[in-house]
Every structure is written in C-alpha cells, then in structure tokens.
Amino acid sequence: MLRQRPFTVAYLAEAQSIAGDQLARIALSVLVFDRTNSAGATALTYALTFLPAILGGVLAARVGDRHSRRAVMVGCDVARAALFALMAIGGLPLWVLGTLLVVAVFLGPVFAASEVSYLAAVLDPERFRVGTGLRLMTSQVAQVGGFAVGGVIISFLNPRGGLLVDAATYAVSAVAIGLLLPAPPRATPTTPLAEHAAERPVPWSNRSLLWSRLRVRRLIALCWLAGFFVIPEGLAVPFAAEIHATTTQAGLLLAAVPLGGAIGAIALVRTAGGATRETIAARMAIAAGLPLLVTAFEPPWGVALLAWAVSGALAAYQVEVNSLIVNRLPAARRSQLLGIIGAGLVGAQGIGVVASGVLADWWGAGMAVAVGGLAGSVVAAAVRWGPALRRPPRGVAVPAIIRDGDDSPYERGSQPEDQAIAGSSAN
Structure with missing residues (x-):
C-alpha cells in the first residue's frame, strides 16, 4: 500500500x-x-x-x-x-x-x-x-x-x-x-435517469440510498455497534479502582482495546477471503462483547487486560464493514452519506459511554462493562440473523441506477431484494 x-x-x-x-x-x-x-x-x-x-x-x-x-x-x-x-x-x-x-x-x-x-x-x-x-x-x-x-x-x-x-x-x-496528493476525478452530483423516474415512489434521497438495501442496512448497524464496544475505554479508570489496580495499570487497561484493535486489523486483512468477509465481520461483531463478561466478576488486572485486548481485536471487524459500506455507496453522493454514517457512529459511541456511566453508578463499572458487552453481542446477533432488518422501510424502492459493490444491479422494489439476499451465504 x-x-x-x-x-x-x-x-x-x-x-x-x-x-x-x-x-x-x-x-x-x-x-x-x-x-x-x-x-x-x-x-x-x-x-x-x-x-x-x-x-x-x-x-x-x-x-x-x-x-x-x-x-x-x-x-x-x-x-x-x-x-x-x-x-x-x-x-x-x-x-x-x-x-x-x-x-x-x-x-x-x-x-x-x-x-x-x-x-x-x-x-x-x-x-x-x-x-x-x-x-x-x-x-x-x-x-x-x-x-x-x-x-x-x-x-x-x-x-x-x-x-x-x-x-x-x-x-x-x-x-x-x-x-x-494527485488530483482525483471530480465527482459530479447525479440525478435519476428519466426512464427510471416513474419506478421510484419516493424522491432520490439519503433515506432511499442508505435504507433501501438489506446489506447496507446491516452493515451500517454493525458499524454503529461500536457504541457498545467502546464502553471499556470510558470506564477503564473506575474499573481499575474497583479491582485496586495502580494508575499505570489503569493506563494499560485504557490502551488494551485500541492495541487489540490494531492486532485484529492486521490479522483480518491478511486472512479474510473475498466471499466470506461479510460473514466473518458479522461473527466477529457477535463475539466482540463476550470477553467483556469476565469483568462482572472483578478479575485480576492481567485477566481483564487480556479480555479487553481480545474484545478490541474482535471489534476490528469494522475494517470489513467500513470498506464494504464505502464500496456500496454511489461515488457522487459518497461524502455526504459517509458523513451521515459517521455522525451516527459518533452518536452511538457517546450514548454508549454516557449510558454505561449511569449504569456504573448503580451496579459498578465492572458490571456495566459486562452488560454493555453482552448487549452488543446480542444486538449483533439480531442484526445478523434476526427479522428486524429483513424488510426495507415502507414505500421505499431501490434506485435502479445504483449498483452494489459486486457490480450487480440493485433490484427494483423490496421483494426481489429480499429473495436475492436471503439466498446469499455472504449475508
């Protein structure tokens, strides 16, 4: 690179x-x-x-x-x-x-x-x-x-x-x-082709581009799950106090998640195969919260450090999710749509840290980290297999001229999309 x-x-x-x-x-x-x-x-x-x-x-x-x-x-x-x-x-x-x-x-x-x-x-x-x-x-x-x-x-x-x-x-x-930096080709905003105008029951909008497609909805949901997996960083210092760790050990706990993420990113890029990447990312998201369950029992500092690092490594599924999302967005609207997705990510992280802080005041930091990790894994499983994301929003049809990341045309309407995605092992 x-x-x-x-x-x-x-x-x-x-x-x-x-x-x-x-x-x-x-x-x-x-x-x-x-x-x-x-x-x-x-x-x-x-x-x-x-x-x-x-x-x-x-x-x-x-x-x-x-x-x-x-x-x-x-x-x-x-x-x-x-x-x-x-x-x-x-x-x-x-x-x-x-x-x-x-x-x-x-x-x-x-x-x-x-x-x-x-x-x-x-x-x-x-x-x-x-x-x-x-x-x-x-x-x-x-x-x-x-x-x-x-x-x-x-x-x-x-x-x-x-x-x-x-x-x-x-x-x-x-x-x-x-x-x-070499100058790139300038992206120009596009409008729907006239022959497709009658096929779209809603305007050409961010809503239709982001939420019409099952795969994109799932990928965005997996991206925003970072709101659960950032909780250890927000509660590292109070958790260290609960287990009587030193200030230096608290700092290492704070560093465990990002260091694990760096290791996980390297391993994922080097090992994940093309057709299995989305499946691997979803499975990593489901597993990412499970190592955090040990913090509910206030383990020794070294055990907590290892668990948080493993969780951070699994949370590196964001590498696949981010690249898949970007390649499934139309180039002419990519900056705007990525800005919306990024805003949701920051909001999810902020809500996760604030909510876990409130929970820590009631149950303790260790329990709050464990509950957050379990909730993240449960929601990830629901995103991967649950019915909540099976249907696109009512009245939204997929713009016919937008193509998926594998260059296959988006199907028009919701029924063909669901049939196509349901038969794909990559989901």
Whole structure:
C-alpha cells in the first residue's frame, strides 16, 4: 500500500494529525482544569472534542461531493491549524476557547468523508480494503501513543505549547495534501435517469440510498455497534479502582482495546477471503462483547487486560464493514452519506459511554462493562440473523441506477431484494 502515492500521502498526513489530536485533548483538559479547578468543566471540554462531529457529519459532509475533495481536505486542515493556533493564545475566555474547539471538531467529519471518498475513487476495492485496515491499525496506535506521551510533552511545553503542536500537524497535513496528493476525478452530483423516474415512489434521497438495501442496512448497524464496544475505554479508570489496580495499570487497561484493535486489523486483512468477509465481520461483531463478561466478576488486572485486548481485536471487524459500506455507496453522493454514517457512529459511541456511566453508578463499572458487552453481542446477533432488518422501510424502492459493490444491479422494489439476499451465504 505504501507504494501507492495517493494512499501514502493521505495516510501519513492523517497519522500525525491523529497523534496531535490526542495531545490537544490532554492540553485542553489540563488548561481548563488549571483555570477552573472544576472536573465538570474539564469533562465538558473533553466531550466537546467529539460531540460537534455529529453535526459536522450530517450538515457539512456533502461539501466533498460538490467540490474537489482534495481542495476540501486542504481547506479543512488550514482552518483547523488556524483554530488550534488561536486556542493557544493566552488569556482567552473559556467561552471563546470552547467556540473555537467546536468549530474545529465540526470540520473533522467533512475532512474524513472527503478523504475516504477520495481514496475509494483512486484505489481499487481490494487495495481500499487493505488501506482501511492499515489506517485503522495506525489510528489505534497513534491514539495510544498520543495519550501515552502526551502528558510528558505537556509537562515540557505547557498546554498552549501542546495546542501549537496540534496546529502544526494540521499545517503539515495541508501542505502534504495540497502539494503531493494527485488530483482525483471530480465527482459530479447525479440525478435519476428519466426512464427510471416513474419506478421510484419516493424522491432520490439519503433515506432511499442508505435504507433501501438489506446489506447496507446491516452493515451500517454493525458499524454503529461500536457504541457498545467502546464502553471499556470510558470506564477503564473506575474499573481499575474497583479491582485496586495502580494508575499505570489503569493506563494499560485504557490502551488494551485500541492495541487489540490494531492486532485484529492486521490479522483480518491478511486472512479474510473475498466471499466470506461479510460473514466473518458479522461473527466477529457477535463475539466482540463476550470477553467483556469476565469483568462482572472483578478479575485480576492481567485477566481483564487480556479480555479487553481480545474484545478490541474482535471489534476490528469494522475494517470489513467500513470498506464494504464505502464500496456500496454511489461515488457522487459518497461524502455526504459517509458523513451521515459517521455522525451516527459518533452518536452511538457517546450514548454508549454516557449510558454505561449511569449504569456504573448503580451496579459498578465492572458490571456495566459486562452488560454493555453482552448487549452488543446480542444486538449483533439480531442484526445478523434476526427479522428486524429483513424488510426495507415502507414505500421505499431501490434506485435502479445504483449498483452494489459486486457490480450487480440493485433490484427494483423490496421483494426481489429480499429473495436475492436471503439466498446469499455472504449475508
């Protein structure tokens, strides 16, 4: 993959930006806590590094379908570099700091949707799949590394210095993408062909593109199951306190899930066969929550560490799910649709962490992690075999000109689709 110039440029630019983002999260948390001495204000600031991404994915990701995706990526990075540099100015009121942060995070899904759409356009499906696995693995490692060394860097640079480092990573990314990334073919919005207009009982909409197709509905549902499997990261510190683990051990627990994910991504990309990928991904999703059941019994720290790492490795099924989703979306609408899916993913993760925190106050962190893992596995099984996703929404017909990832035409109407999918072992 690293011999593919478009992928290499985007990959390296993204990796160093992710590490900078983890550094910025620590810097902002330290900066706000030093000024307010309030845990609530610190938690709110940390939440602001995620939540605006929901609105960005829904409202602005379509920009990548209307303009050059390379130009959109450069523009997002330039804007974020400027915003984080402004945050480093001393004496800014907290409301100004929060506003700058919200705008910066809002731009994240716009960049991500354009980047994925660009890579899907310039890489063949198999290389895109391998690249997705490598990007996920690197993202996990960069998060762990950013958190691991972030505290040390902040102690030397101070929080404002950390924010400037993050601004510099975005500037580097903008320069690399602007100068080194080849210009892709520009995607132009499409409209339904006239001869198919009478066959569609609903408008050409995001609803029909995302929910008309059984395979796409299932893949999106599997993607959003990350809301269950992110719970260990949200409760790592309170769970470590319950089992009397040290601060260092709590940090290693926090790193276990992303490290397991990196290992799982490598194994999945290297071993999964073409026709079985979707089945393997679904089975991994069903199994991903089961190792977390041991936390209900407050096991020794080493046992919990291993269980969380195994769960993270199984949760790497997202590699297959993400690549399958991207290859089943129409290129001209891909950025917008990926933005909507990404917004749902961020929302699912936020809801999962908040709900598990409430449950932990009642039953303890270990039980909350176990319940979340069990719920994730049960829902994954329902997505894989249950009847809930068997029928498309009432009145929605599949647009006739959109094709599936294997280049077979979408069937018109719901009945042919269900018959075709029911007979496919890949589902």
